[in-house]
Amino acid sequence: MSEAFTTAELSERQAVVLNAEPGSPGARESSLGGPPLWPADEPWPYCAQEEHWTYGSAGGSSEPIVPGAVPMVPILQLFARDAPGLEFPAGKDVLQVVWCALNHDDGPFLVSPRLYWRNEAQVVADGAQAEAPVAREGEYDEDNVPELSVLAPTVVRDLPSGWETWNSRGGEDEDDEGEGDGHVIASKAGGWPAWTQPPNWPDCAEGHRMEHLLTLTGDIQLGDCGGVYFFRCRRCPGEPWDWRGDCH
Numbered sequence: 001m002s003e004a005f006t007t008a009e010l011s012e013r014q015a016v017v018l019n020a021e022p023g024s025p026g027a028r029e030s031s032l033g034g035p036p037l038w039p040a041d042e043p044w045p046y047c048a049q050e051e052h053w054t055y056g057s058a059g060g061s062s063e064p065i066v067p068g069a070v071p072m073v074p075i076l077q078l079f080a081r082d083a084p085g086l087e088f089p090a091g092k093d094v095l096q097v098v099w100c101a102l103n104h105d106d107g108p109f110l111v112s113p114r115l116y117w118r119n120e121a122q123v124v125a126d127g128a129q130a131e132a133p134v135a136r137e138g139e140y141d142e143d144n145v146p147e148l149s150v151l152a153p154t155v156v157r158d159l160p161s162g163w164e165t166w167n168s169r170g171g172e173d174e175d176d177e178g179e180g181d182g183h184v185i186a187s188k189a190g191g192w193p194a195w196t197q198p199p200n201w202p203d204c205a206e207g208h209r210m211e212h213l214l215t216l217t218g219d220i221q222l223g224d225c226g227g228v229y230f231f232r233c234r235r236c237p238g239e240p241w242d243w244r245g246d247c248h
Helices: 120-126 162-168
Strands: 013-017 020-022 073-079 094-100 112-118 149-151 154-158 188-190 211-216 225-232 241-247
Touching (some): 112 120, 112 225, 154 188
Antiparallel strands (some): 013 188, 073 094
């Protein structure tokens, strides 16, 4: 994990707040939980972790269900045209996140995500899947699935959370933890992570502090989760990514 930011590094950043609204998005629209623009020749991802689990909804059973391989669930699709200021990799203009919506006890947090960058025109030209496989009852935890939503993104200025500034001063002022003035607590691309707990910034394999790409919070219940946070390293070839999660 990276060291705390210096005071000089704790500057204002531009963020795109996603502003999810209930709706019926199409595959060529930005969405939460909507149908993704997925290449026809690319298999839909499945999760086959042996011990992922959920509780059944029937009869209030407290016995966990442990299924086999399950289809991952579409979480976010964000087109570059809806995210002004967010730098996409060269030749890419679509960001997609899917995850296994079961609970996982052996990772950074409950869910198990994957992240993809795509080129819209190329997927359309080569052919897109008509629809993605749908997770059935017992193959997902309802707290880990977003409500089907369209996005109405807005650009804002985002300051770091109180956690970041508290860390930068070595935790000197216990009253300055948590939310900071000008810090945006919302699902957003870019800006600063909307941490609920102390920051947990990842480093890439080369030791570079990764930069915040995406926060998903509020629009998805995730049990008692504060948020799920995605990071990338633009200093390394292929822009490796990582993720973190925290709870209230």
